[in-house]
Amino acid sequence: MDWLLEADSTAHKLALMVVAVLAFVVVMGVILFAVDKPKRVPTWVIVAGFIGPALLLVTVGLVYPALNTLWLSLKSADGSTFVGLDNYAQVFTTDGLQLVLRNTVLWVVLVPLISTAFGLVYAYLVDRTRFESLAKALIFLPMAISGVAAGLIWRFVYEYRPDQPGIEQIGLLNQLLVWLGLDPYQFLLHQPWNTFFLIVVMIWINAGFAMTVLSASIKAISDDIVEAARLDGASSFQMFRSVTVPSIRPALVVVLTTVAISTLKVFDIVYVMTGGQFGTSVVASEFYSQSFRQFNQGLGAALAVLLFVLVIPIIVYNVRQMRMAEEVR
Template sequence: MFSVAETTPEKITQMVAAILLFVAIMGIVLFLAGLVKGRNGDRVVAYTYLAPSVLMLLVGLIYPGLRTIWQSFFDAAGNAFIGLDNYVTIFSDADQINVLRNTVFWVVVTPFVATAVGLIYAILVDKAKLESVAKALIFLPMAISFVGASIIWRFIYEYRPDQGNVKQIGLLNQLVVMLGGKPQQWLVDSPLNTFLLIVVMIWIQAGFAMTLLSAAIKAIPDDVIEAARLDGVSPFGMFRFITLPSIRPAVVVVLTTIGISTLKVFDIVRTMTGGNFDTSVIANEFYSQSFRSDNQGLGAALAVLLFILVIPVVVYNIRQMRASEAR
């Protein structure tokens, strides 16, 4: 067995050699493309630049995607063709139905609540004296990884048995004890634990929503706002008839973007509960079936289902962005 000291120089050498080989090949290809003259010269150069990206998409995205779809029609070992049985299992097995239910909870609650929190916050701090500080406070969670945020919230939900003089280190349970209640195992009881995990995602994404919506609010023309105020429009009417219609494209983009992130949520569930206590979602279940239960067929089917669910949201998001740019 080689030691780390022995293998590290060899790995570095291989890495440098691979990089130099890639640079040399690309240099030769681009040099040959540059020799092409005439009407088709620019087209050849353009295709030459695009070729590496297309190749990487084929190798790193399209081929694995098609391979995953094909694998979803096979059994756990990937040997016997079983057709749509894996998909039937997803929509009939009790555990898998629970996974779908949790995913629906995440997708329905997280985007709307996070967007609402970000929008309300953006309106409240708009043109305030300490606006930049207030925005920085809610945006800070965006700088934390999902795993880091999950660890923070695990401490908040931490539980210790209520025995003698045992002190609670979890913030939530400590507040409960201070108010005369008994500490609870928050991450054990379903479906409450799922909504407590959703809180973590909302905490992270609210800053993203606030940033985009605040920029959209500031882009509303001042003359429109002044005209509404001269007409005696109330604050609620200002929000309903001026602010919300003006920032509608930004709201749609925020909702769909957070929705896509929510569909793919994995880190929070994996870090906080590991998918136990009926908290698993599609992305986590895909990982568990593929790499822990060694059920390649069901894992692939879950990955395909996740892909199918994400595509319409992405398409709608792109169309809305194009529509807003065309206005």
């Protein structure tokens, strides 16, 4: 079977694919046979047949890499020496890495709040309007674009050319500045504003997700509640503040936490637009840089573990809020 592992030709690759398909058929056949003959096969065998492959894949694909990353974070750059918590201390004490942490905090605070607020207001304003479908489709379209594509689009929007005779601006924003009689600006170069210009891209992508989820929640509000508020003489703003927002609170929590988790892992936008340079690096991009550019395995693993730890509280809070919402129902 060693020749299958050395799939360096088309025939070998096809053979490997056939073996994999046959293995899948055999495993599924055994499972179906066990289910079809429950009296002849012990229950634990059936349970193991269904759960065993999934547990094996989870162990190999998630548990082992997580434990290995945790162990690497306690070792030196080349992974040869045990250094304890030195890598974590370096993350919180080095000026460059402190900037990375500050940038990450800015992303996690601004992107969920602004995306959710924009999505909520937009969903409320276009709800039951004549062009509701078209208006929602326009905001949802960026969700269909990958982070890499969005980064490339906005990189052209921010594109800067020197302000010299004969040189035209191809960036949309800088061309607008020129039309207004202002000098072009290097949006992706000057700190700390370049970080905020990158954050705009993430907000642009996630606003459609927030709008879609919150719009569905708004439509699910009972008509009796809405009619009662109107009979009491509530204005549109009072309806929004006292009826709409409290009624969709569980959906707001889900949107905020989901966007926060995706923001913590942001890498593609930063990598495509600035490569993490000019003070724009975040934890995910710095993890990549340390691990695969500077080959500092210990520090890169420490950043990966830190990212994992930051995600856990958000997930726990999200699960608790969902359970509370189910109990209320």
